[in-house]
Amino acid sequence: MKQLDATFAALADPVRRAILARLAQGDATVGELAKPFAISQPAISRHLRVLEAASLIRRERDGQHRRCRLEARGLERASEWLDFYRRFWSDSFDRLDKHLKRKTGASHD
Amino acid sequence: MKQLDATFAALADPVRRAILARLAQGDATVGELAKPFAISQPAISRHLRVLEAASLIRRERDGQHRRCRLEARGLERASEWLDFYRRFWSDSFDRLDKHLKRKTGASHD
DNA sequence: CATTGACATAACCATATCGTTATATAACAG
DNA sequence: CTGTTATATAACGATATGGTTATGTCAATG
Numbered sequence: 001m002k003q004l005d006a007t008f009a010a011l012a013d014p015v016r017r018a019i020l021a022r023l024a025q026g027d028a029t030v031g032e033l034a035k036p037f038a039i040s041q042p043a044i045s046r047h048l049r050v051l052e053a054a055s056l057i058r059r060e061r062d063g064q065h066r067r068c069r070l071e072a073r074g075l076e077r078a079s080e081w082l083d084f085y086r087r088f089w090s091d092s093f094d095r096l097d098k099h100l101k102r103k104t105g106a107s108h109d
Numbered sequence: 110m111k112q113l114d115a116t117f118a119a120l121a122d123p124v125r126r127a128i129l130a131r132l133a134q135g136d137a138t139v140g141e142l143a144k145p146f147a148i149s150q151p152a153i154s155r156h157l158r159v160l161e162a163a164s165l166i167r168r169e170r171d172g173q174h175r176r177c178r179l180e181a182r183g184l185e186r187a188s189e190w191l192d193f194y195r196r197f198w199s200d201s202f203d204r205l206d207k208h209l210k211r212k213t214g215a216s217h218d
Numbered sequence: 219c220a221t222t223g224a225c226a227t228a229a230c231c232a233t234a235t236c237g238t239t240a241t242a243t244a245a246c247a248g
Numbered sequence: 249c250t251g252t253t254a255t256a257t258a259a260c261g262a263t264a265t266g267g268t269t270a271t272g273t274c275a276a277t278g
Contacts, residue, residue: 081120086184124236151258
């Protein structure tokens with residue numbers, strides 16, 4: 001799915017993850033988000049564009065500013081996708097692991 | 110962290126996610142993994158390289174073949190990262206949101 | 219209405235990514 | 249050894265990504 005592409009790609013950048021971490025503490029304007037970073041404001045602006053396209057944030061005009069908020073949908077999608085694989089690192093993994101190792105010679109086409 | 114970069118970037122590609130889905134059903138050789146796709150074998154080979162670098166799979170020689178398995182570490186890392194944000198789409202989101210707006214906590218990146 | 223402040227967009231450059239085809243390597247079969 | 253099979257690596261081109269500086273837009277303000 002294209003949406004998952006966009007979401008995981010958005011999460012792959014440390015600047016964007018830091019922006020999300022900041023927004024987890026509450027809304028912020030673009031300027032506030034840009035301040036901690038050594039990169040230019042247009043660069044931040046494009047990161048926000050990517051995050052918005054991935055449904056990870058939402059932006060809305062607030063007078064002269066633009067207020068950014070976390071948006072659950074993108075995060076939820078990524079999390080749901082990963083949940084399918086949760087059994088591979090859960091406590092029951094070892095049992096499953098050994099089970100699969102025994103069947104290694106069997107038909108797996 | 111750099112590891113999360115690699116893991117999320119690896120998950121951003123639909124071919125690689127399909128490979129993981131296939132491996133969730135059991136080990137497979139490179140050839141078996143390549144078969145369902147319309148792309149060349151070298152392309153698959155590089156996708157596997159990316160997945161391995163992201164700790165999402167493990168490859169080991171098996172005579173003439175190379176057997177690929179899911180590896181939990183990468184998946185676990187990604188899932189742990191997302192877990193921090195789980196509250197933002199849980200039912201208690203509104204209360205936590207207001208709470209966080211006053212008291213802010215740990216950094217998460 | 220002219221200016222300033224906050225943000226977005228455009229144009230550009232360097233590097234990364236994903237595909238290709240051609241070739242190398244490693245193990246097995248004869 | 250020779251050939252075949254399974255996989256990796258190399259070299260290349262197209263497109264994507266992430267940064268920059270310059271400029272445009274819109275709201276607030278004197």
